[in-house]
Amino acid sequence: MDLKEEVIKVIAETLEVGKEEVVDGKNLYESIGVDSTEMVEVCVALGKHFDTKIQASEVNKDSTPEDIVRIVKQKKENN
Amino acid sequence: MKEKVAITGLGVVSPCGLKKETFWANLKKEESFIEEIKRFDSKNYPSHIAGQVSQLDYYTHLSKRLTKKIDIFSHMALVSSEEAIVDSKMNLDDIDKERVGVFMGNALGGWLFAETELRDMYIEGRDGISPYMASAWFPAAPQGQITIYYGFKGYSKTTVSDKASSALALWYGAKTIKEKKNDYVLAGGMEAPITPYALLSANCRGDLSKNNSRPQEAYKPYDLYRDGLVLAEGSGTVVLESQNQARKRKAPIYGYIEGIGFSSDGYHYARYRPTPENLEYAIKECLKDAGWQKEDVDYICLDAESTEMGDYLETQALKNVFGEKIKNIALSAPKSMYGNLLGAQTALDLITTLFSMQNCIVLPTINYSMQDPYCDLDYTPNKSVEKEIDKALIISRGRGGINIVLAIEKAE
Numbered sequence: 002m003d004l005k006e007e008v009i010k011v012i013a014e015t016l017e018v019g020k021e022e023v024v025d026g027k028n029l030y031e032s033i034g035v036d037s038t039e040m041v042e043v044c045v046a047l048g049k050h051f052d053t054k055i056q057a058s059e060v061n062k063d064s065t066p067e068d069i070v071r072i073v074k075q076k077k078e079n080n
Numbered sequence: 081m082k083e084k085v086a087i088t089g090l091g092v093v094s095p096c097g098l099k100k101e102t103f104w105a106n107l108k109k110e111e112s113f114i115e116e117i118k119r120f121d122s123k124n125y126p127s128h129i130a131g132q133v134s135q136l137d138y139y140t141h142l143s144k145r146l147t148k149k150i151d152i153f154s155h156m157a158l159v160s161s162e163e164a165i166v167d168s169k170m171n172l173d174d175i176d177k178e179r180v181g182v183f184m185g186n187a188l189g190g191w192l193f194a195e196t197e198l199r200d201m202y203i204e205g206r207d208g209i210s211p212y213m214a215s216a217w218f219p220a221a222p223q224g225q226i227t228i229y230y231g232f233k234g235y236s237k238t239t240v241s242d243k244a245s246s247a248l249a250l251w252y253g254a255k256t257i258k259e260k261k262n263d264y265v266l267a268g269g270m271e272a273p274i275t276p277y278a279l280l281s282a283n284c285r286g287d288l289s290k291n292n293s294r295p296q297e298a299y300k301p302y303d304l305y306r307d308g309l310v311l312a313e314g315s316g317t318v319v320l321e322s323q324n325q326a327r328k329r330k331a332p333i334y335g336y337i338e339g340i341g342f343s344s345d346g347y348h349y350a351r352y353r354p355t356p357e358n359l360e361y362a363i364k365e366c367l368k369d370a371g372w373q374k375e376d377v378d379y380i381c382l383d384a385e386s387t388e389m390g391d392y393l394e395t396q397a398l399k400n401v402f403g404e405k406i407k408n409i410a411l412s413a414p415k416s417m418y419g420n421l422l423g424a425q426t427a428l429d430l431i432t433t434l435f436s437m438q439n440c441i442v443l444p445t446i447n448y449s450m451q452d453p454y455c456d457l458d459y460t461p462n463k464s465v466e467k468e469i470d471k472a473l474i475i476s477r478g479r480g481g482i483n484i485v486l487a488i489e490k491a492e
Binding site for chain 1: 207
């Protein structure tokens with residue numbers, strides 16, 4: 002599984018939506034109508050999954066899966 | 081002529097059934113739906129019996145994505161609201177959502193969600209708590225969830241006044257219809273007291289039945305051997321709109337909210353004033369507000385606190401207001417079959433009363449076996465009776481003496 006697939010899987014499982022609903026190129030508000038409290042849960046879940054800390058200021062409802070992949074990659078490199 | 085507030089949709093989540101038809105069919109069985117608490121081990125609580133909702137997950141129309149974010153009290157309110165909306169034949173695509181209000185009452189808030197999340201926070205630290213905690217537990221959460229779910233943006237409120245909470249919500253909602261602030265109102269209440277902390281709090285009230293060995297006989301208001309009420313969880317929602325609008329769109333009309341009477345005992349933070357004049361005042365004000373005479377009333381749905389003081393005061397207030405005429409009025413407490421939903425109770429009392437009007441049946445007060453010399457009225461013991469009901473009162477009393485009486489009229 003590549004990193005983008007992994008990110009999408011974490012988001013879909015956390016929010017109980019289908020993986021196919023988290024669409025490439027669309028931000029999370031456009032694709033699955035995510036709200037700000039759901040984004041807090043997504044940040045915590047991504048942080049736990051990738052063993053890092055992701056802040057709500059870094060990943061938010063305007064982020065696309067690609068944006069999130071870039072941030073996770075940066076975090077991993079810095080670790 | 082004054083604008084009448086019509087009730088055009090009903091929705092029920094109760095210990096004796098989800099969906100209004102099941103609720104009514106089960107009530108006609110004249111049996112108890114009280115059982116030992118199943119959700120958690122409650123044997124160490126002085127009272128560990130209750131009316132509990134089952135099959136909520138089976139009947140729900142909500143996604144897992146939503147149900148994981150809300151407490152059971154919001155979940156029940158959303159399910160009863162959906163049923164009421166469908167029942168009223170509101171066309172959600174063809175209404176002005178800026179003029180749809182939501183008025184829901186409860187006494188306790190959403191503790192099932194809060195208790196587990198606070199526990200996790202203390203064990204795991206700040207990452208252990210769900211972000212949904214912020215919007216799940218507080219008393220206004222169900223009203224908020226309903227407005228978000230349907231996109232309703234009209235004038236809305238949550239009412240919190242102990243056992244009289246949904247009575248207040250129904251009146252407040254009806255008032256906004258009368259004053260033309262809303263075209264439609266969803267009104268009612270929801271309560272979820274069957275959680276470890278909420279049950280503990282309720283036990284501290286000291287007015288719950290401890291007849292744990294015989295749960296089905298425990299809730300016996302007005303009986304000499306009563307020992308308190310039995311808790312229940314659930315939700316009731318009704319749709320309100322003006323009579324003119326309801327007629328114009330050919331909506332089913334179940335009845336009308338015709339009047340309300342209020343009073344407070346102004347005596348103690350938890351106890352009632354030991355004399356009945358404040359409840360009497362609320363009953364008289366309600367009759368005056370509805371423009372009814374005492375002899376117009378056919379049925380009274382009772383508060384039924386099932387304590388010595390509560391039952392005595394209610395009985396005495398009725399005798400003092402109606403005098404000899406009380407003998408011609410049917411009285412009963414159908415909630416004796418499924419328990420007392422505290423802040424949501426009046427919503428279910430209203431739905432029960434509307435069904436009673438439609439079917440010409442006065443449901444009984446069950447478990448009645450021995451007359452209390454201080455409570456000597458005919459409370460329709462154990463068996464239903466047939467009776468035409470055109471006009472009814474519903475009595476609702478909150479702790480510390482919050483007295484609310486509603487006047488309900490049958491549809492033509």
